[in-house]
Amino acid sequence: MSVGLKLPTSILPINGIRLSTCCANLYKKKRTDLTLIEFAEGSNVAAVFTKNLFCAAPVQIAKQHLTEYKPRYCLINAGNANAGTGEQGLLDSSITCKALANATGCKEGEVLPFSTGVIGEVLPVDKINTVLPELVENLSANSWLDAAKAIMTTDTIPKAVSKTISLGESAISITGVVKGSGMIRPNMATMLAFIATDANIRKDMLEKILLHAVNKSFNRITVDGDTSTNDSCVLIATGKARHKCIDDQSSEEYAILENALTSVFCELSQAVIRDGEGASKFLTIKVTGGKQQSECIDVAYKIAESPLVKTAFTASDANWGRILSAIGNSGINDLDINNIEVFLDNICIVENGQRAASYTEEKGSMVMLQDEIKLTVNLKRGEHQEVIWTTDLSHEYIKINAEYRT
Amino acid sequence: MSVGLKLPTSILPINGIRLSTCCANLYKKKRTDLTLIEFAEGSNVAAVFTKNLFCAAPVQIAKQHLTEYKPRYCLINAGNANAGTGEQGLLDSSITCKALANATGCKEGEVLPFSTGVIGEVLPVDKINTVLPELVENLSANSWLDAAKAIMTTDTIPKAVSKTISLGESAISITGVVKGSGMIRPNMATMLAFIATDANIRKDMLEKILLHAVNKSFNRITVDGDTSTNDSCVLIATGKARHKCIDDQSSEEYAILENALTSVFCELSQAVIRDGEGASKFLTIKVTGGKQQSECIDVAYKIAESPLVKTAFTASDANWGRILSAIGNSGINDLDINNIEVFLDNICIVENGQRAASYTEEKGSMVMLQDEIKLTVNLKRGEHQEVIWTTDLSHEYIKINAEYRT
Structure with missing residues (x-):
């Protein structure tokens, strides 16, 4: 029931990255549920994680490993989130890292663990460790789509995006995969996203780009307003491309790479919304004319997370009163509601805080029948604007x- | 599909109050949709209104009339909220007040108008004015239940509560009606509630009691987190009971009346939740051990408004991981999650931030099958506590x- 998504094609391998998937029997039904991503030595890795206080055991371990080591592997299981599992969870996550270190010859701290699935159940460590040798043996540069499949939970379709750009004389490739469909209101990152490039870039520059890209993509989407315990987003740069290392934020190369990565991040985050649980519409909520960016974001999320607005979209009902009501609840106390304008695509439905003179129910209904709709709210009090993406309910x-x- | 609600019986008349309802054809289907409540001369009236910035035209008019006059009538229509209607809406609301003033001989400013229903459509003033003489003619002390029916919109059952208390030698009666089922996250008051007593109390004392009672009742409920444009709660004291006027907040009489009114307010607000749109469960969310009351409220609402928690209750699934995740998202940044305890009724499901050793899925499932469930979260960091009520999704x-x- 996804909106406008197709099975990804032409997913590019990234020089310096190999992947592998297998079935560790973490689901009742047989499916691939364990994924390994290997990065070439010397790769730089940046990551952001959930801000939920109940962050899962693997998130805690991954954060720690990332500060102390230069990671070589991501080990990702679906079917079990290893969250709300206390000390046992931390121990279990460490055990799988150690087992992978033994199987590959790396250090335990060079493994970043990730889990996604049901919260509160103990991780079946033995099932995972048993299949690790098989996983290591099958590593291949061409398994991105397999990885996109093996990390899925309630997702209905694997989500992957590739892009190539030129950096001077060099061709740079970017490929990313993401999973996520429900419990989606990321706060720093979505459920699980892994994006790699062969670009050559200093680690601190890579971290800056990651924050920028996440704030324009995964931090601008919501399905149900619930922030997961396991959200993680990892960006890897293998440095295998033949160009001068990017070490200057004001350089043209930095800007080109930032743009390209942000565009891949946006496409991936929008894919999460297009595959949002129960989604029948893909909604772009744009708020313009704000005094600050934060108030644009507040208004956009208040609309996007209102069950009454969402159900109106489900029914293709242009019930703009619910949109006004949501704006009125967004906590901007000095907002002059008599200036508000609201558009459905190009149809003006509200002007001066009330139904536009030119608006007819027929015009609104035509837009509402579409699968993809852009709702624009103009607050008319400043120059700032923000865009977020969401689904219906x-x-x-x-x-x-x-x-x-x- | 309400939970534990029956048709109200033994609704007491209040000395000094008369009511009347009729059909003004504001719905396609024939039903009563217009209600008049008359208060005896000398009655004191206190009211609180929505904090939604897009507050409806009748709310703006009622607020204004209340500051300038001593009200004699509430005129309430269902089927049209007269919200998002701009200058036209204000004019329309005034016209109905003026027409009622003509029909009764009172002043326009002595009428408080209320509307509930669809947002953004023009109020059919003529339909209302036509039936006003009939409405005035049929005023009766015994029409409380008729009023409870005529103010309904998506409510499935009329909601009314009565209570008598002794104040020294005097018997005091309290009767209230309420409507509300969706767009319920009141901010000062629920959709529409009218509560009357024959108690004799000074206006400023009555206002204090109203604020206290609302903060323990209508401001502690949520169905979908959406605050309506039309929320209003009116408390009338006719002063017809034969006791000394209450004019001292530290008196025993004040305390007795405050308790009795708060209890009626709580029962009415809980009735709104029991009749919440699509409700199959009545959920009490209690948060204890908070450093401040505000953090208890934040945690309680985060749980109550999480679509994932709500759908787990719908399915009678003791998915406590979703409860932990909601607590972790409630914005208390220095919360030590390793202290958290969670109970479903008397079953401890989480202790020390993880699944309780004594907990089994069977125990949790037994509680989840009930229609009425109390969820208790102990933050273990202070002495404050708060209770709110909500439904499933x-x-x-x-x-x-x-x-x-x-």
Whole structure:
């Protein structure tokens, strides 16, 4: 039931990256559920993680390893989030890192662990460790799509994006995969996203680009307003491309790479929304005319997370009163509601805080029938603007989440 | 589909109050949709209103009339919220007040107008004015239940509560009605509530009691986190009971009346939740051990408004990981998650931030099958506590709100 998504094609390998997937029997049904990503020696890695206080055991371990070592592997399991599992969870996550270190000859601290799935159940460590040798043996540069499949939980379709750019004389490739469909209101990063490039860039520059790209993509989406315990986003630069190392934030090369990566991040984050649990619409919420960026974001999320606005979209009902009500609840106390303008695509539905003179229900209904709709709110009090992406709220969402553990 | 609600019986008349309802044809289907409440001369009236910036035209008019006059009438229509209607809406609301003033001989400013229903459509003033003489003619002390019915919109059952207390030698009666089922996250008051007593109390004392009672009742409930444009709560004291006027906040009489009114307010606000759109469960969320009351409220609402927690309750699935995740997202940055305890009724499901040793899925499932469940979270960092009430999120909620205007 995704909106406008197709099975990814022409996913490019990245020089310096190999991947592998297998079935560790973490689901009742047989499927690939374990993924390994290997980075060539010398790769720089930057990552951001959930701000949920109950952050999962693997998130805690990955953060620690990242500060102390230069990572060589990401080990990712679906089917179990290893969250809310206390000391046992931390121990279990360490054990899998250690087992992988033994199988590959790297150090335990060079492994970043990731988990996604049901919260509160103990990680079946033995099942994972048993298949690690198989996983290591099958590493291949061409397994990105397999990885996109093996990290899925309630996702209905694997999500991957590739792009090539020129950096001077060099061709640079970028490939990323993401999983995520529900519990989506990332705060620093979405559920799990892994993006790699062969660009040659200093680690601190890579970290800056990651923050910029995340703030324009994964930190601008919401399905249900619930921030996961396991959100993680990892950006790897293998440095295998033949260009001078990027070490200056004001250089043209930095700008080109930042743009390209941000565009891949946006496409990946939008894919999460297009595959949002129960999504029947892909909604772009743009708020312009704000005094600050923060108030644009507040208004956008208040609209995007209102169950009444979401259900109106599900029904293709141009119930703009609910949109006004959501704006009125967004906590901007000195907002003059008599200036507000609201557009559905190019149709003006509200002007001067009330129904536009030119608006008719027919015009609104035409837009509402579309799968993809852009809602624009002009606050008319400043120069700032922000864009976020969200879904509607359908019967299917309830079905998926009421039956998740059955 | 309400939870534990029955048709109200033994609703007491209040000395000094008369009511009347009729059909003004504001719905396609024939039903009563217009209500008049008359208060005896000398009655004191206190009211609180929505904090939504897009507050409806009648709310703006009622606020203004209340500051300038001593009200004699509430005129309430269902079927049209007269919100998002700009200058026209203010004019329309005034016209109905003026027409009622003509029909009763009172001043326009002595009428408080209220509207509830679809947002953004023009109020059909003529339909209302036509039936005002009939409405005035039929005023009766015994029409409380009729009023509870005529103010309903998506409510499935009329909601009314009565109580009597002794104040020294005097018997005091309290009767209240409320409507509300969706767009429920009141901020000062719920959709529409009218509570009357024959107690004799000074206006400033009555206002204090109203604020206290609202903060323990209508400001502690949520269905979907959406604050309406029309929320209003009116408390009337006719002063017809034969006791000395209450004019001292430290008196025993003040305390007795405050307690009794708060109890009626709580029962009414809980009725709104029991009749919440699509509700299949009535959930009490109690947060204890907070450093401040505000953090208890933040945690409680974060749990109550998480679509993932709500759908788990719909499915009777004790998915406590989603509860932990919601607590972790509630914005208390110095919270030590390793101290958290969570109870479903008397079953401890989480201790020290992880699954309780004594907990089994069977124990959790037994509680989850109930219609009424109390969820208790102990933050273990202070002495404050708060209680709020909410519902689950079911297919029925989607159905009601996707089809609201069709």
